[in-house]
Amino acid sequence: DVKVTQSSRYLVKRTGEKVFLECVQDMDHENMFWYRQDPGLGLRLIYFSYDVKMKEKGDIPEGYSVSREKKERFSLILESASTNQTSMYLCASGQGRGAEAFFGQGTRLTVV
Amino acid sequence: GIQVEQSPPDLILQEGANSTLRCNFSDSMNNLQWFHQNPWGQLINLFYIPSGTKQNGRLSATTVATERYSLLYISSSQTTDSGVYFCAVGFGRSQGNLIFGKGTKLSVKP
Numbered sequence: 181d182v183k184v185t186q187s188s189r190y191l192v193k194r195t196g197e198k199v200f201l202e203c204v205q206d207m208d209h210e211n212m213f214w215y216r217q218d219p220g221l222g223l224r225l226i227y228f229s230y231d232v233k234m235k236e237k238g239d240i241p242e243g244y245s246v247s248r249e250k251k252e253r254f255s256l257i258l259e260s261a262s263t264n265q266t267s268m269y270l271c272a273s274g275q276g277r278g279a280e281a282f283f284g285q286g287t288r289l290t291v292v
Numbered sequence: 293g294i295q296v297e298q299s300p301p302d303l304i305l306q307e308g309a310n311s312t313l314r315c316n317f318s319d320s321m322n323n324l325q326w327f328h329q330n331p332w333g334q335l336i337n338l339f340y341i342p343s344g345t346k347q348n349g350r351l352s353a354t355t356v357a358t359e360r361y362s363l364l365y366i367s368s369s370q371t372t373d374s375g376v377y378f379c380a381v382g383f384g385r386s387q388g389n390l391i392f393g394k395g396t397k398l399s400v401k402p
Contacts, residue, residue, distance in 0.1 A: 189332075211388040217333075223378070223392040228388050238389065268333055274388050278322035280340040281380075281390055286333040 182207045186271050186284040193291050199258040201287055203271030210253035210276050214238075214246065217268040217286075229254055230276075261291045295321050297392035305369050306399050313364040313396045315379030323382030324355050324391065326364050328375055333377065338364070369400045387400050 187202035189288040205212065215238075226239030227246040235246050243265060247255045254273075258265055268288050274281035296319040305311055315324070326338040336339040339346050339353040341362065346353055350369075366373055376397050380390035 192353065213389055222394050225389050228387065228389050264387060270335065272390075277388050278342065278382055279388060280323070280325065280337070281388070283327075283335040288333065
């Protein structure tokens with residue numbers, strides 16, 4: 181079975197803190213993705229990566245950066261957390277264009 | 293622009309009833325998936341179905357790519373089927389990222 185693991189289920193951080201959300205997949209997938217999910221807005225793509233050290237902006241990259249130093253790990257970074265970044269964050273991986281994607285368990289981040 | 297639309301937005305059923313959820317998409321695609329979001333927020337893969345018909349127990353799905361829609365059938369519904377069902381589509385020009393519909397919230401009453 182494909183396994184995508186996010187480092188935390190729940191996280192509470194203070195405004196202005198630098199926050200790291202980690203995601204690891206065990207299937208040697210090329211692509212990895214970060215989405216956020218908000219009531220009424222659905223799931224929106226923040227960033228994705230199609231190879232080590234490669235990244236592409238999604239629909240809502242402002243306030244975020246990413247890092248992919250190893251194929252299995254994709255990190256989402258909130259440079260200076262703000263209350264409007266309180267959300268559910270979901271990581272996914274997939275082998276390539278048109279391939280099935282698999283999601284981690286999600287991280288509920290609250291910024292106070 | 294590219295759109296994925298799901299209907300109905302909400303559905304309430306009695307246990308044992310059957311239901312059909314619909315997903316319409318606006319452009320040619322290379323990936324279509326159905327997910328169930330569990331109460332803890334995780335997206336559980338139900339079907340990877342860019343074309344054709346698949347069945348898994350009481351659930352089945354059909355995608356007609358030429359007419360740009362997919363259907364998810366739930367038969368003999370159970371209370372554990374409750375939750376939000378998402379359709380997500382990968383479009384031809386994308387690198388594999390999915391565009392999600394807004395979901396169908398299903399409530400199955402005992």
